[in-house]
Amino acid sequence: MISQNTSCVLWRFVLTITIVIFFIPKISCAKQFKLMGLNMNMIDRCWRPNPKWRSQRQQIATCSIGYVGKMTNNIGNDLIQYEVTDPNDDPINPKLGTLRYGASVIQNKVWITFQKDMNIRLIKPLLISSFTTIDGRGVNVHIANNACLMIFKATNIIIHSIRIHHCKAQASGMVMGPNGKVIHLGPVDGDAIRLVTASKIWIDHNTLNNCEDGLLDVTRGSSNVTISNNWFREQDKVMLLGHDDGYVRDKNMKVTVVYNHFGPNCNQRMPRIRHGYAHVANNLYLGWMQYAIGGSMGPSLKSEANLFIAPKGGSKEVTWRKNGQINGDKWEFHSVRDAFENGASFAVTNGGRVQKPNYSKEEDFKVVDVKSVRSLTRSSGVLQCSKTSLC
Template identity: 75%
Template sequence: MASHVTNSIIGRYVLAIVIAMVVFLPNFTYAKKSKIIGLKMNVIDKCWRSDPEWRKHRPQLATCSIGYVGKMTNNIGEGLIHYKVTDPSDDPINPKYGTLRYGASVIQGKVWITFQRDMVIRLVRPLLISSFTTIDGRGVDIHIAHNACLMIFKATNIIIHGLRIHHCKPQAPGMVMGSNGKVMPLGQVDGDAIRLVTASKIWIDHNTLYNCQDGLLDVTRGSTDVTVSNNWFRFQDKVMLLGHDDGYIRDQNMKVTVVYNHFGPNCNQRMPRIRHGYAHVVNNMYLGWLQYAIGGSMEPSLKSEANLFIAPPSGSKEVTWRKGSRANGDKWEFHSVKDIFENGASFKTTKGGYVRKPNYTKDQAFNVADAKSVRSLISSSGALRCSKTSIC
């Protein structure tokens, strides 16, 4: 018995030493690290998480994006400003140096924002993010919560990574520091976690979003070239809206990639709801819904590819919903390709069999994984809890 206990203790020490060698020795290949530690990463995460010294190479993240956003190389390179948030307070009109609003709204040009420590930031007014800004919450626990949240208004080339955004509330009209560094009037805001208005080339990756009064993510008013990846959406009625309203024709040009996200538990609808434009929804996991998972109106095109749909125990098992249109009839293009349906889930596809391709460029393209791998691909979704040493 004593010999067995001794051998068990020695075995644990050996395993700990092996893991330490894998993590901290740069000569180990990613495949060896994955095999020993048991990490199974999607293509975005493989790009940076396998580097044990990612903290020294933070801007490498900008080369890891996929889908319609393309590569975010405009956010790095010559002239990049590194800015650290040290103060969780917020002044919407005269932001102090050290606050998130100063870095995101006042500073213009390429800005890479990190955080000194764990923070809960209660924004007094919505945060308008300037073009070429990266908000990088890796390595700390950052909450944007309990009042106003994030808005991208007439801006481009923005990365939002590693934040916990929740309990966002509606805001009355008022003055706020604009994304151009000048104070401007802002109208009524509904209480979304992240709202895009006439924005382009936006990457939203590895955030945890929940419990907001309106929705978690709105892509509206001509916004396009957006990738939504590795996020965890949970505890929410209306999750993701793609397209402003039925009458906003400019959203016909909208293109959004929704990939490696975890929807649920307790999400009701809009995962996403799409109007006019095109969405490639791929390699996501849906852990139930109340009304529907994917819906739309105004002749949108949607390719659902290699997702895992797990229907709720009771109620609606149908994944899709279509809003009727007297004038246009049923002209939606909703297609399911290599999806997996569990617990009785079903997907009503458009008749005719035509499936519009994403037509990605070289910088946007990626290999779609088998839907059987989705549980592994989304296992690290949401804001990552990185160790104080190297692992993330």
């Protein structure tokens, strides 16, 4: 026979187990979420802790930093919600439900989401209209194996959480333009994303790899661009800032490159800067073959609190300068609070004059200590969002 005291102890034990089962997971989940938030970078901390992010997607427009400023022009009462339901593509007569219809035909503010996981093979480059957001959060969207994305004479565009890879060069032909009208487009290289005379462009949390030419080109007078939280991998030429050495309009280019993960198997151009100014901060460089950051003509670069991990073999030097110009009057390559592993080194410009980004209040952000770079870039690339609430 069980005594009264023993019975009381058993009931207490059962009650304790019940409390653990029903309440501790909630406490642990909340604590875990709080800790995760502490390890997030400034952009992610702005929206990812919100469990209602799916119904409040436009919150992210207030989270951008760097030269793009805030993307509040992409939201408002006049915003059109558009869902992609059809992965097919018609470059001249886009059908309702396809990505091209939402990105090129609609001329108002449009926020594009995807009904389900999709593999989209574009027949011709996708020319994105101004005030367009392509938001792939919560599903697995690939744009791959043919033409890819072009931002041509457009402004206020967000590209978020898309896998773009195996992009191929395209012959000239007719295509729906960013103004909703069919235009003739000349031949294009096989870039994942190419900016041509574009402004206020935010490219965040995408995974880009294995393209014929480069992964990201910012060219022909494009400016006010922020490239953040992306994963660039498996690529020879990664990122080009500037059309060509003779295109002097690119002197006004301003680009922020922050919280990105470069590698494995990236060779060069992370980025290569022809003209203009780039603030490269809190990025992780997992090796390179030729160089990590290069330039030609008169670029200005502030490399700040990046982690450069040199490859076991090949070049240990982070920088490259066309024609070996290391200390020319036009060069401004500065390293501030960077960290170097495996023998990596950075050839800085003599004189010590470190040009500041001169951000406005809405563009400004705090560059954190390089010791935190590994954790701040851990979620770079397309986010693995749960089917419930977390992202």
